[in-house]
Amino acid sequence: MQSAIDTPLDIQKIRQDFPILDQQVNGRPLVYFDNAATNQKPLPVIHALTRYYEGYNANIHRGIHHLAEQATAAFEASRRAIQEFLNAKHWQEIIFTYGTTDGINLVAQSYGRHFLKEGDEIIISTMEHHSNIVPWQMLCEEKGCILKVIPVNDNGELLLDEYEKLLSEKTKFVSCVHVSNALGTINPVKTIIDKAHAVGAVVLIDGAQASSHLELDVQALDADFYVLSAHKLYGPTGMGVLYGKRAILDAMPPYRGGGEMIKEVTFAKTTYADLPYKFEAGTPNIADVVAVKTALEYMAGLGKEAIAAHEADLLHYATEQLAGLDGLRIIGQAKHKIGVISFVMEGIHHQDIGVILDQQGIAVRTGHHCTMPLMQRFGIAGTTRASFAVYNTRDEVDRLVQGLRRVQKMML
């Protein structure tokens, strides 16, 4: 049952780049299907991290010694790499954060607190991760803004006509996920952005799930903000990116105070640094920023289109195979999806599924996936989610199906 698709990728060779995959879990070869939570890191990324600490660890920007210069150069080279990856117009538009959640909070706290006022409306969608709900709720509580929510249909697709009804001159901000972590749905973000702009609203796109699967072009999208996490694109944890249009970022006040973000400090007054440093207070996560460039190079080396084609094949194959299991219902059957399959099984709690799959060496995620309102929309407490990355195979999908048959045998 090995993959026989038109992918130019040699998956077995790729798997050798990911040493973590080569291990036994509970006496069986590991199947890692929790990629939407975080994907695994290839050797070049791991090596980039150790090279940094072994060779040129130093605090960046103000040092005048050799190592500091080397570290600064590598750090800023990563910024340019991200700029290219997102096709941002200016390198100053790339702000390093601790992750997607951090980026959204930065925008909510800086842009939101400064520019939004009582009665202004913020639109999000039903399929947002809690990290794209709670920061806006906090802002609404503080400023008296009103949160509106785009509903989804039974397939897990946004209802765009309902979105249009929500839009008005009161809409000041739209924050929407590019790809749903719980369902895999790819949202039509270009349309969402254009419609928001038509009423003068500013738009943030949560690209956490999209970044390793889709070609990104923030200029073509005309996104005002785009946020992502490095650890979901084969890079290190604890590092993310906020892209913002230069004019908007320039107008925003700093979010955190400290080193790096200042021009001059006296006890009478502090003046702030220019972009992007104004938003990067404190010593940043230098090693992980440096290594993310390697992750982007790794993905580019494989080819994002080829990766997407391989994952699409796995999605198609898994959808077909899972359909053969009695009582299994896939939650989220959007026309446009990435390689994420969320499902429920009649009479079996998702956590029991997760435990018994784990005992067979298969790693999936179970629960509400930090999307409780979305689960409520579907009338469920949670799902079991299998999510695919470039190193997964059809054989592993077969293991999942066998594993689920075992679950059914034990439970029913």
Place this chain on the structure above:
Amino acid sequence: MTINEKQDEIIDEFDLFEDQLDKTQYIIDLGKKLPPMAESKKTDENRIMGCQSKVWVDAELKGDRLYFYGDSEPTAQISKGLVGLLIRVLSGEKPEDIANADLYFIPRVGMGNLITSLRAGGLASMIERMKAYGRAYSTVKQ
């Protein structure tokens, strides 16, 4: 049988299984044998927090012995089995013995991820609730 004798018996039973899956099956089957709890007892007060699935535990003092009743939402069969296992060890014992019980069988039965996973949060909460009943009724008696 004392709490420790029951624990030793359970350890011996689990020793018969080499495979994690067989141990889990055994726990599921224990859950299936657990008498269902009256719906009226499935209250928020009796709900064990910290479990991803819904689990309830109730207790009743009869003479000098404390008896436990437990249940889970119908689909959560592993949780139900774990409640069943704890009931088997602790139910029908003196409150002070329950409060002071050293539940050494849990690490010894080698239930692997049942204990170490998120569910352990739930298991720990179940144990804590039962011991709290033990402490409360010991105090009442004094």
